[in-house]
């Protein structure tokens with residue numbers, strides 16, 4: 473099939489790469505001319521494992537352009553993967569999506585399937601359909617499908633090739649349309665859920681909210697563990713063995729970040745309130761997350777009264793391992809907090825860079841440079857390169873002895889064996 477993907481971000485690029493790998497001819501369009509120029513030169517603007525290889529492998533079927541009209545010709549399916557970031561009030565900024573929809577509709581000369589892969593609050597697909605009809609675009613020229621995406625950064629290609637489910641939200645039952653959609657994803661084995669627009673939109677939001685709830689739950693349990701001298705990793709293992717609960721998303725730490733959970737929780741909460749419902753659990757999940765960094769910070773302050781005059785090595789900048797994405801990264805928030813408190817911070821990450829607003833903070837090429845003469849270390853992102861450091865060497869070059877495991881990713885015995893002090897939250 474000929475497919476067009478609008479938006480060359482994490483989701484757009486992954487979608488384009490995977491669909492071309494399935495044998496489709498894909499045009500990926502972005503309004504960011506620099507991004508497109510770099511893609512046309514074979515350079516992938518983000519770090520995502522396997523993405524570059526997949527793009528390279530399928531380059532005969534994959535094209536990047538900023539020219540919508542050339543990109544849309546001969547296309548059967550158009551996939552919207554533009555950003556839907558938070559507005560200051562917590563609602564979703566849908567302006568990129570509306571603009572992209574209008575641009576596409578203005579170029580439509582024959583029937584197309586338009587799929588919205590961007591994450592949008594319940595009610596959005598129906599509102600867009602109504603908006604397009606009111607604008608006078610011919611309903612016979614297009615079908616609008618909600619097709620939320622569940623990939624994780626750091627394992628995006630794998631997640632899209634082996635999804636837990638494929639979800640289609642439709643305006644009404646339509647066997648021909650479903651046939652085309654199944655052709656698009658032919659080669660991907662997954663249960664297919666067909667529902668209405670709001671159902672599809674809510675499957676996406678409820679999934680993210682549930683996963684975020686598991687994280688905030690275990691983070692709150694870690695705080696309780698701290699009171700009673702229990703190890704939260706033992707508790708997580710113990711509860712996770714109950715098949716009804718499961719082990720995943722029970723790693724306590726400095727909280728969830730990234731481009732999705734924070735914004736999607738805010739947007740779902742906003743949408744509920746906007747429609748007269750007080751979302752008690754969603755708000756509690758966010759409150760625990762928003763205060764989790766403070767829990768670590770207060771603990772460090774209590775242990776080290778001279779904190780503000782100390783040199784601190786923060787290992788990890790990205791919001792999670794295997795990505796260079798720093799959107800809503802708890803590591804970045806931690807670095808900011810330490811810097812504002814007066815500490816001298818030296819940060820390291822295998823792939824991510826500090827944001828411009830923290831340009832006064834030193835970022836080193838290697839973890840050992842950051843650690844050199846540090847009074848204490850904060851492990852803020854659980855990269856395997858950081859977990860696997862030579863901790864005896866670390867002890868040798870740092871000034872102090874304390875290692876704060878803000879991701880519960882280290883083996884305390886290994887750290888203590890290196891004559892270092894292991895400090896977690898809810899850890900023995």
Ligand SMILES: NC(=O)c1ccc[n+]([C@@H]2O[C@H](COP(=O)([O-])OP(=O)(O)OC[C@H]3O[C@@H](n4cnc5c(N)ncnc54)[C@H](O)[C@@H]3O)[C@@H](O)[C@H]2O)c1
Pocket residue numbers: 478479480481482483484501502503504507553554555556568569571572575589590591592621622623624625731732
């Ligand atoms: N990042 C993830 O892990 C992930 C996973 C699942 C779903 N999502 C959802 O997918 C959507 C995209 O997320 P992302 O992380 O890829 O975003 P992103 O910010 O990385 O990329 C969005 C891209 O869209 C482009 N764009 C914006 N308006 C455009 C227009 N009118 N025409 C052409 N291009 C335009 C931007 O230039 C940008 O390159 C969001 O709704 C997000 O919530 C993201």
Ligand SMILES: O=c1ccn([C@@H]2O[C@H](COP(=O)(O)OP(=O)(O)O[C@H]3O[C@H](CO)[C@@H](O)[C@H](O)[C@H]3O)[C@@H](O)[C@H]2O)c(=O)[nH]1
Pocket residue numbers: 591621622623624625626680683687720721722723724725726727728729730731732733736791792
């Ligand atoms: O036990 C855990 C698991 C995760 N996290 C943190 O939670 C955040 C999100 O992690 P993850 O879900 O792995 O990353 P994302 O790439 O943001 O993916 C989420 O958000 C995407 C965008 O909506 C969805 O598509 C995915 O299904 C969903 O997992 C990160 O800061 C992690 O460090 C924890 O603190 N503890």
